[in-house]
Each structure stands twice: as C-alpha cells, then as structure tokens.
Amino acid sequence: MRLYIHDISSVSPQADFSEQLNASVENKLKVIETSYEGIPANALRRMGKAVKMSVGSALPLLKKADPLSGIIIGTANGGMEDCIKFMNQIIQFDEGLLTPANFVQSTPNGIAAQLGLSQKNNGYNITHVHRGLSFENAAIDAMMLLSEFPNNTYLLGAADEISTYNYNVDYLDGWYKKENVSNKELYNVDSPASIAGEGAVMLLVSADKKNALAEIKAIQTLHSEDVDYVMQELKTFLAKHLNGEMPEILITGENGDNRFLKFYESAENLMAEKTGVLRFKHMTGEYPTAASQAVSFACKVLQTNTFPQHSIKKKPAQSSFKTILIYNNYKGLQHSFMLVSNRFEN
Amino acid sequence: MSRLDMLNSNFADKMPFGEVKISTEALKKKLHANEHGVTRTNLLALHALKEALQSGSLSNEELESSDTALIGASTVGGMCLADEMYKDANLNLGGSEYLSSYDFAAPTLYLQKRFKINGVVNTINTACSSSANAIMYGARLLNQGLAKRAIVGGVDSLSKFTINGFNSLQILSNQICKPFDENRKGLNLGEGAAFLILEKEEDCVGKKIYAELSGYCNSNDAFHPSSLSEQGDGPYFSMLGAIQSSGITLKDIDFINAHGTGTENNDTVEIAAMLRLFVNDVPDFASTKSNTGHTLGAAGAIEAVYSILNLNHQEVYAGLNFNTPIVSNGLSPVKAYEQKEIRHVLSNSFGFGGNCSSLIFSRV
DSSP states (O other), X not given: OOOXXXXXXXXXXXXXXXXXXXXXXXXXXXXXXXXXXXSOHHHHHTOOHHHHHHHXXXXXXXXXXXXXXXXXXXXXSSSHHHHHHHHHHHHHTTTOSOOSHHHHHXXXXXXXXXXXXXXXXXXXXEEEOOGGGHHHHHHHHHHHHHHHSTTOEEEEEEEEOOOHHHHHHHHHTTOBOSSOOOGGGGGGOOBSOBOEEOEEEEEEEESOOTTOSEEEEEEEEEEOSOHHHHHHHHHHHXXXXXXTOOOSEEEEOOOSBTTSHHHHHHHHXXXXXXXXXXXXXXXXXXXXXXXXXXXXXXXXXXXXXXXXXXXXXXXXXXXXXXXXXXXXXXXXXXXXXXXXXXXXXX | OBOOSSSOOTTTTTSOBBOOSSOHHHHHHHHTOOOTTOOHHHHHHHHHHHHHHHHHTOOHHHHTSTTEEEEEEOSSGGGGOHHHHHHHHTTOSSOOTTTTTSSTTHHHXXXXXXXTOOSOEEEEOXXXXXXXXXXXXXXXXXXXXXXXXXXXXXXXXXXHHHHHHHHHTTOBOSXXXXXXXXXXXXXXXXXXXXXXXXXXXXXXXXXXXXXXXEEEEEEEOOSOSSSOOTTOHHHHHHHHHHHHHHTOOGGGEEEEEOOOOOOHHHHHHHHHHHHHHHTTOOOEEEOTHHHHOBOGGGHHHHHHHHHHHHHHHTEEOOOTTOOSBOTTTOOOOOOSOEXXXXXXXXXXXXXXXXXXXXXXEEOO
C-alpha cells in the first residue's frame, strides 16, 4: 500500500515548526486562528471551532488541487463545544424548547460533511472517531482507498478542539496537570498528566509519487498497557518495513506525563546510536489527533533537513534525513508507529 | 414501540420509543459487567457482541489474535448519561466514574479491553449510517489483508441528548412512525446494537455462513447538514456504487431494506433516488424502523441482520402502519409478510452530513 503526501496545510498553536515557540496559557495551547479567507461570513458564524480550523486549513489546499475523490477525517470529538452547549441547554431548560443549531453542529462527522458540502463532493466521506487513534485509522483508510483506486486523490485530515467542557472532563480524569506548567518546561517537570492542545492538519494524498513531499510508508496501531509488548511490536514493525535499518530520526509523542515516559524512553533505547530524537507536544499540546501534527513536522524536517533547537532531545548524527519514525501513545493505551519517508522506492 | 421506562425524560410518555426493556442494572448483572464506568451503551454492545461470538463460534485464541479486527460505531457513546456528563463537564462535582466513558470510541474500547482484541480496532461516526460504514470498513480490511476476521457493528442507546436534538429539529413523531406514508409525521428513536463477524470465503470452510456481503458504497449527498437533496444524489450514488461493486445487475436486487425513517425529507428523497436508479422496476422495499424506531449509529448493523434474515428465511417483512402512498411518487412499501425468493438485499443507511451508505447482502 502506498500513500504519498502531495500537500499539507495545518492550523496549530505555533506559526510553524520554527525556533519561535508560543507559550501556553493556563496549561492550554490554543491555535492561532487564521482569517479564514474564502469562507463566507454567514457560514463561518455557524461553524464550531473544529470545523473552522479544518475548513480553514483545507481550503488553501483544495484551491490548488484537482477534484477530490473523497474526504477522510479523524477526530475524537468533532464539535465538542457545541455538543456540551446543547447538553447544558437540555439540563438548564429541563428538556424545554431548544434550537437545533448546537445539536446539528455537535455531530463529529460535521467536519467531513462541511468539507464535502463546500466542494460539492459526492465521493467517499467518512469520519474516524477512535479517540487517540482517530488520525491513524483515517490514514489507514486512505491507504486502503489508494490501493483500491490507485488513480484517486483524497483529502486526509485530522482535527480536535479544546472545549471548556471537554477540558473539564479530561482534567477531572487526571489527563491535564493540576499545577501550572508552561509548554517551555513541559519535559522538565516530573508529574503526571500533560497540557491541552488543539489543531487541524490536512493532507492531499495519492498513490502517485511524482512531486510528492513524502510518503507514509507504514502505520501500525496497538492497544496495550504493557511496555514490553509494545516494544516487541515496534521491533517487528521496524524489521518488516526497514529491513533492519534504523530511522535517522525518531519523533516521539512525549508529553510531560511521567506515567508514560517509560514507553518513549524504551522506544528511544531501541533506536541506533545515530538516530536523533525530536519531540513536538510542547508545540502542539496533547490532544487525541496530535499525531497528525507529528506527520506534518516530519514532512517539514524531510523537506528542509532542519528542526528547531527546542524540539531536540537527542541530536541526530546525520544532517540530511530520509526516514523518520513517529511513535505516539495516547493515555498509555493507544499506540501508533508511523514511518514517514522521502526515499521513494520503485 | 412504547413509552420510555428505562430513561428519565420529560418525553417519556409523549411519544413512542423503541426501547430495550431491560434496565441498565439488570443488564450489568446478566452480562457480569461490573467494570468501573460501564454505560448502557457499552452493555448493549457487549450483549450483541456476545451473541455474535456465540453464533460465529469464534475461539478466545482467534479473538486475541493480531489479525482479528474490531470496528465499532456509535453516535451517542456514553452521552446516554446526560445528567452525569453535565455535572462532569461543568465541574459540578469531583468527577463521576464515567469520565472516560462519554466519547464515541468508549463502547469499542470497552469491548476491545474485555475481549483482549488485538488487531486493528477502530470506531466510525457518520451519524445515522455509522455502522453501515463499520461493516464496509471491516470488509475492506479483509480485502486488503489487514485482518483475517473482522467483528463489525454498532450501538446506540436512547439518550436525552438525541431525543432533545431530534425534537429540536421537529422530526420526531408523536405516533408510531409510518415510513413512506403520505401522512407520515416523523421518526421514532430506538436503541440497540448488532455485531457481525466477517471472514473471507476461503477462511469459512466448515463454518456456518449466514450470507455474503457482496457490495458496498459510501457516497456524500453534499447538499445540507441535516437534510437530503431533492434528487437524492447521495442515496443514488451509494445504491448505484454498491450494485456496481457487487457485479450484479439492477434486476438482481429482490428487496431493499430502506433507510425509511418516516421523516418528510428522507422518505421522499429515498423513493426519488430509487426511481432514478431502478426507473420502472423498483424492487420490493420496506423499512424496519416502524418495528424498532431509528437506532441511529446501530441502525446499519441491526438492519444488516434483518437483511440476512430476509435471505436465510426467504421472506420479507411488512412496513408497518402504512396506509397511503406518497402522492408525488405513488410507490408503496411491502404491506404484508411474504415468503418469496430473495437472492440479493440492498440495505440503505443515510445520515446527517449527507453521509449515505448502501450494502448488498447475498444468499449463499
């Protein structure tokens, strides 16, 4: 199966993966919203943040692209803010007369639907909502589609928003830090939980390697709380897809949660001496589809052979890169390995 | 179809619901499900999955193998607990036991953990066509060699969230729904779950085979967030695509398990799309939603089971409560139970966001 990335657009808490690092506020890294050019003002008003981020980042790609064959989105929660706004109305007005706007906007398939609507696209349209593996499952779907229909082009994307209410639920559940921690100090604090993030990443993908920026060579997902099992699977994954070689760079989803550091450290220990280690969650914050930002980061590193100083955990031995491994885990249960490369094979 | 007995809502006796008449506590006991934070949605899913595993005779070894996939679908997840979620989301208390149970993936992750399923695990949400897409996704995993067997299906439980949501859109009927009737007043909500086990033909030797999933297609109507286009582009393309992918012809479809929710918009558009595709030879069709209500994310999987029953028993079920054909098209659904030869059943599922999917089940 082949998945080549031809264009990327994203909305994130940072302007780019550059040396400049915007700071988190009260343990939240919120996106820098664009001016959303090209979206009619009345349509914009009706969109929740997740939809806005997604449409806002997809439109520049779609302007340049040939007509799409379909739209594949990963989002754990979709329009969570609207969802709980509607829930609040139900309780506060005791199931009285309610307006449907928040209900209609709360459905997680609203992102893919809105994109389909804006492009008048009758093709394949789907939303993967498998919590911390929503983006990875969307990417696997895209890989299967490109194997089934090798001449097609798809929009593959992921988005999740910080909503007040969802933050509260995850905070109570112990996923966000109790003490105030800046993203600039995220890896220096020895405590459980992380800081919240949000963002959208949109990719134009096809099975054609000509002029592609990069390829997602392989993806594997796992559900396990056993670090030894996960590492065994990672070894098998690398052996299968890299013929025993090691990637030049490992990007990990390390997120400042000391309960899951052992997973990332074990993955680092599996790598070769020459393999550099980069981190990205101090730029994006933690959220269910954050791994999509790692793919975007990997593409930038492959294109430019540079990365910001603040992302380095261990400097790579080489100065030009062809293969990057991304290892992410969400809440210590949902793991993914993704190989991103610009060394295209025949 | 009856009043609500298991869920506390102002709507409990104002309209009929397709409610599963067993309390959440009784389900917990029956299923030995005493885990922390288990919700009614999880329990309905567990009940259906257990039945599927039993009739599919899947061993524990097969279940835990890395080539066994689990693809779930839900539009409500743990939001059946509206009051608890309201408190948690607004920090009203120190946090309930359900903090990890609200999202759409929660029922799938509950089943994954309980049965130690170790292959591809995924959850899909395309509103009311969610579990039709879960079935389609499982079949594609098999075709692409990413799984050897796929457990696919969906679940939703009745919830204040959906009851008030559909009520605010003014598409709930205060009588039992009348799909495809000129005087239909809207849909009724229901709850339930269904799971199917898919394997490739060559892996089914010596096993009971219920039916073949012979075609599928997903298409978007790209018209409006909560209603279908007049000409029914999405429904037309999903039905056409499913038939094309199965390699059969229009004439081979013996029965359509219609989406048929009983809303003004859906039923008119679904018939328009059938006429556009089949012209003068629209096959027999009916909706089972007058029996069950609309079970949202579970509907595609539950109706896949009905389609398979159509094939296994060579019979079709009546669309209940139907009296008067829609004036503009004059078509009537099947009005009485009937035994007849059924080779291929087309099952439709359409959802908000224009998410239309059609599946074809064939006799083996």
